[in-house]
Amino acid sequence: MAIYGSDIQIGSSVSMVIQGQAVNLMLYEMIVLFVVFAIFHKYFYSNKNEFQNVKSRPNLFGWIFVIFTLTLVALFPTSIGRYAFIWSASELNNDVTADVGLTALLVQIAQIVITVGLLNIIYKFYERKPNILYLFLSLLVIMISASFIIGTSRSSIVIPLITGLFTVFILYKNYRKLIITLSAILSLLVISVSTLLKQNTNVVTARGLYHSAGAIENFNTDVQIYFSGLINIGHSIESSFVYSPFQINGVLGDITHSVIFVNSFFTNFQSALVTFNDMFYKKVGVSDQILPLLGQGYLYFGAILSPIFSIIVLLVVMLLDKNIHNSNSVFTLYVYAYLCLKFSLFFMSNATILLSFFTNFFLVLLVIAILNKKIVVRRKLE
CATH class of the missing domain: 1.20.1310 (5 helical Cullin repeat like)
Structure with missing residues (x-):
């Protein structure tokens, strides 16, 4: 961005005023996350950096x-x-x-x-x-x-x-x-x-031709698209012009959009995910862009509470990191590491994607781990 600028090879442009607001919002999120980590890290980490003695266990x-x-x-x-x-x-x-x-x-x-x-x-x-x-x-x-x-x-x-x-x-x-x-x-x-x-x-998508640009332009576009860049946050702010915050049915409907069975309980609501894509392309019918986690919080709860999802994810990542250190089986070590990495990349996803992964993937793996553990306990008792 420092070399090429903020414009990307896909979607519509964002005014400099909106870009300035996006920068301030991103700085606000960063400061909040640093403060949250400084306050809560002592509950998840210690001076000891040793892992548990991981062993092969029944699967x-x-x-x-x-x-x-x-x-x-x-x-x-x-x-x-x-x-x-x-x-x-x-x-x-x-x-x-x-x-x-x-x-x-x-x-x-x-x-x-x-x-x-x-x-x-x-x-x-x-x-x-x-x-x-x-x-x-x-x-x-x-x-x-x-x-x-x-x-x-x-x-x-x-x-x-x-x-x-x-x-x-x-x-x-x-x-x-x-x-x-x-x-x-x-x-x-x-x-x-x-x-x-x-x-x-x-x-065949709306973004299929943007790689015809130069190397720097392509790299700038990829970074902003995949890592919740300035333009994506800017489009999130633009979306707030037509999307009102604190729509509880809409929030729950969006967040559980990819959660099997649960998503059927929420219908007939204005989706922030759809609104973001409409503003991104300035037309309806295209929905291949991911609403950033920060932008999602901004649309649902306003500027002050916009980092709320980022805070939750940070706490979850610290908890998973702690569980990785305390894992004593190959299965739990791998599963916790997989989930921790997925949540650590929160800037590449949003609450909808992360909740979907947690419910559709992790809960199934957790049940398998619990059942396997019961076998080990039963063998010890015998």
């Missing part, structure tokens, strides 16, 4: 869930239509053309469960007889798992990749220097290949 219910999901996939093959294997695909699958129902959701969860399940098995052998071979097997599992991209979303490979590499870093303490080096190489390789694939993919 019976995880594999039961995987078998159940594979059965559904056999019955509904379109549920995997959004996936592409980056090492063999010539282009990515368009999100619009594939099934995004309940079975597709279960497939995404099963991908996580299979990955952590295999890591758990490999680490079990490592506990019995430590050998660097098990480290390379774990890295192979992570690479394969992270190579399945959903639609054109690079986050669908970045998050599993980073989570897996972090898990391996914690488990294999004797090889951490090697893991850091290999992690850098693997991350660069996977992200580069997926980026090239995305550029080669003909995705």
Whole structure:
């Protein structure tokens, strides 16, 4: 932005007055988050930086869930239509053309469960007889798992990749220097290949042509679109001209928009998500832009309470970080790390996306972890 300016290659422009308000709002959010962290960090962190002794533990219910999901996939093959294997695909699958129902959701969860399940098995052998071979097997599992991209979303490979590499870093303490080096190489390789694939993919959307601009312009556009940039916050402020705050039905309807079953209880409301896209493009019918978390809080609750979602997410991230340190099984370590990373990227999403992930993904994984833990407790009692 310092080199090129605030304008991006997609959507409508924002006046300098609105941009000034957006800058002030972003600075306000930053100050509030620093203050919240300074006040509450002592409840989540201590001077000790050691992790619990993580062990391989039974994952019976995880594999039961995987078998159940594979059965559904056999019955509904379109549920995997959004996936592409980056090492063999010539282009990515368009999100619009594939099934995004309940079975597709279960497939995404099963991908996580299979990955952590295999890591758990490999680490079990490592506990019995430590050998660097098990480290390379774990890295192979992570690479394969992270190579399945959903639609054109690079986050669908970045998050599993980073989570897996972090898990391996914690488990294999004797090889951490090697893991850091290999992690850098693997991350660069996977992200580069997926980026090239995305550029080669003909995705028919309103933003499909903006990459015809120069390198700096494209980079500026990508940063602002993916990281809640100045223009996105500016469009959020513009949306407040036609969207009134404190619409409780609208707030609940928007936030639970992607939560299965619950979303059916909220209808006939003005959606801030839709309003934001209308203001972004200055026309109706296009809805491919994410309303930023800060902008969402601004539209729902006004300027003073605009960082409320950011504050909640920050507290959740600190809690998850604490749980990561206290994890004593491969399964819980991976799941908490996955969720923590997802919530840490809150500037790339909003409350609707994060709540959807929490309810549709994490609760299922939490139930599996609890059931697995009951098996361990029962064995100890016997």
